[in-house]
């Protein structure tokens with residue numbers, strides 16, 4: 249009996265740490281791995297641009313500013329103001345969508361959520377797989393479905409890039425997706441890169457401080473290394489008198 253509280257705590261810790269796996273286990277889709285890379289500036293810059301082109305029309309990033317994003321990605325602020333901001337906002341402002349929430353709910357059956365914290369909510373791997381697994385489904389209102397978000401209300405906005413993707417079924421098992429050749433602007437590998445860059449960007453937006461932390465972390469480790477050398481020398485100095 250005394251072990252019960254202990255077991256409960258262990259289970260709670262397990263569920264907390266394993267949040268993503270818990271959420272993912274509700275769909276039957278073997279997730280493709282995603283490894284974010286915040287040192288890859290070209291990827292983050294491309295992701296930022298792709299996001300404003302293809303996603304911001306519906307999803308805001310209301311906890312993130314254009315200015316900070318520009319600084320973190322080493323893009324001059326004027327360049328962002330001239331080429332990335334379509335909403336008439338200023339570079340110092342938060343990244344807002346111009347989509348009004350109420351009609352959006354009528355059009356799509358669901359309001360497109362703000363995506364600032366999406367990578368923390370669902371995990372970047374989920375987003376990456378979500379972007380890659382839209383497929384044709386005539387039974388859905390928009391003619392499209394998704395493997396990791398069944399019966400999704402979002403239109404397949406990346407279709408012009410990826411092309412028409414269909415589920416191929418064998419013995420009632422429809423786990424294979426195939427893009428119709430020549431139906432999209434990009435090759436499979438190029439589209440993977442697009443999905444990667446957008447996800448990497450959202451991974452950054454979920455916790456921008458991570459980028460700084462990684463940079464500072466290197467300096468902290470170097471500092472500790474130098475400190476260890478000095479501490480060792482000091483120890484030698486002290487023990488010299490004791491040993492002799």
Ligand code: HEC
Nearest residue numbers: 302303305306356358359360361366375400401402403405
């Ligand atoms: C035309 C409007 C529209 C555009 C453009 C759009 N989305 Fe969506 N998106 C939606 C709607 C509506 C939903 C809600 C779907 C639902 O809950 O069924 C959604 C849902 C999502 C979700 C899941 C949110 C959740 O419930 O956790 C993600 C992630 C997402 N969108 C990412 C993107 C990305 C990335 C882009 C750009 C490549 C994009 N969306 C472009 C309308 C849009």
